[in-house]
Amino acid sequence: MGGSVWRELASTAGRARRVALGAAVCALVASAVAACEEERPVAKDPLCDLVVGISLERQYSSQLPDQTIALTFDDGPGDRTAELSAYLRDQAAPSAFFINGGNVEGRETVVRGIVSDGHLLANHTQTHAGLDVLFTEKGATAIVDEVAATDRIINQFQPGARPLFRPPFGRWDASVHKALRDSSMNKYFGPVYWEMGDALTPTTAADWDCWDAAGNGQRTLEECSDLYLVEIRSKRRGVVLMHDGPPGGANDRTVDMVKRIVPILKAEGFKFVRVDELDLAPVTVPEAGTFGTTLTPPSDPCATKSRPLSWDYVPFNTKHVNPCGPALLRRRGLSACVLSQGCR
Ligand SMILES: [Zn+2]
Known part of the structure; x- marks a missing residue:
């Protein structure tokens, strides 16, 4: 579904916007801090010529x-x-599956089905290792x-x-950020x-804690479903975290929970994307360094000079000036850059 919209935005409209943005970007470059950091390899998004990259800041x-x-x-x-x-296909609720590649062997048909059902495969690492620990060791x-x-597995199937990446x-x-940023995996957002x-x-x-007898859990299916409903009704929008693995664990109970809550949410008017x-909608910008805190994008999306954004974490779907020009990136020593709706 909207993947094609994103592709179109990224290729055609995005190109037009970047031309239109030239003046604004040049103004930014002119006023940018002159100190150039070392140039890093910048990855091109496979669907367009926007520069993308892994960010130090968590993306919401x-x-x-x-x-x-x-x-x-x-x-x-x-x-x-x-x-x-x-x-989820039958419910018209396209979703994202952040897979662990190590679970795929023997389940290739399942993975193929995720794609053919209209969902997204995303990267959650091969073995679910804590990357900070892995870096130390x-x-x-x-x-x-x-x-x-x-x-490699995702590329094979989708x-x-x-x-x-999550x-x-x-x-x-x-x-961990630097390790990925300085590698070919900097192509990830x-x-x-x-x-x-x-x-x-x-x-x-x-969900994982609902099913975990050793944690806070041991909730019934109904109790856990109701808590998801309470939270979703309260927050009303955003990304919902659940688990469909690992194999052999208790998280397969989540499937029953999804079957319980999706029809209720649909009946209440919720939409699934x-x-x-998500770049098709404006989002709140997380404040640098403050987990979960949000800022409202300025009403004039071109008024970036009055608003000191940390470019290194500009979210992928804000209304701010697109800072993704390779020259601007290099000038500012950035690796992370993302699709923006830009200025009109
Ligand atoms: Zn996980």
Whole structure:
């Protein structure tokens, strides 16, 4: 669905906007800090000539249209992923599956089904290793290998998909960022985080913890479903975190929960979008260094000079000036850049 819209935006309209943006970008360059950092290799997005890259800052999307959510499923493919994928297809709820490549062998048909059902494959590493720990123990190469191995699998099943990355356990730091940024895996956008499904509390949900007898969990299917509904109804928009793996674990209960909550949400008017399509809507910009805090984009999207953005983490779907010109990137020593709706 909207993938084609994104492609079109990125190639045609994006090109037109970049021309129109020339003056604004030049003004920015002229006023940019002169100190040039070392030039890093910059990756081209496979679908357009925008420069993309992994970001140090965690990426959120919390300003979707009201009652619009993006379901994401981590740690699969699992034992019931095929059932989940087909169900979501039938419900017209395209979703994203952040897979661990190590789970794919023997489940190739399942992965093929995820794609043919209209969902997105995204990268959650090969073995679900905590990348910060892996960096300490084995260094940068091991981190790149974790992402690259799953990247090869995704390319095999869904070539040309927008490359999105989410780190296992959400664990992310400067060392892990630098390892990926300085590698060919800098083609990924992310780290993609979530607004809902983060923690099990009296008013919020976390499926893995619902099913985990050793954690806060041991919730019934109904209790956990109700908590997701409470949180989604309260926040009304954004990315929802759930799990469909790993195989052999308890997270396959999430499939039953999805079957319970999706019809309810649809009846209440909620819409479902794929997380790679979120650039079609303006979003709230996370404040640098403050987890989860949000800023409203300025009403004049071209008024960036009055608003000191950290370019290194400009989210992929803001209304700010597109800072993705390669020259501007090099000038500012940036690796991360993203699609922007730009100025008109
Ligand atoms: Zn995970």
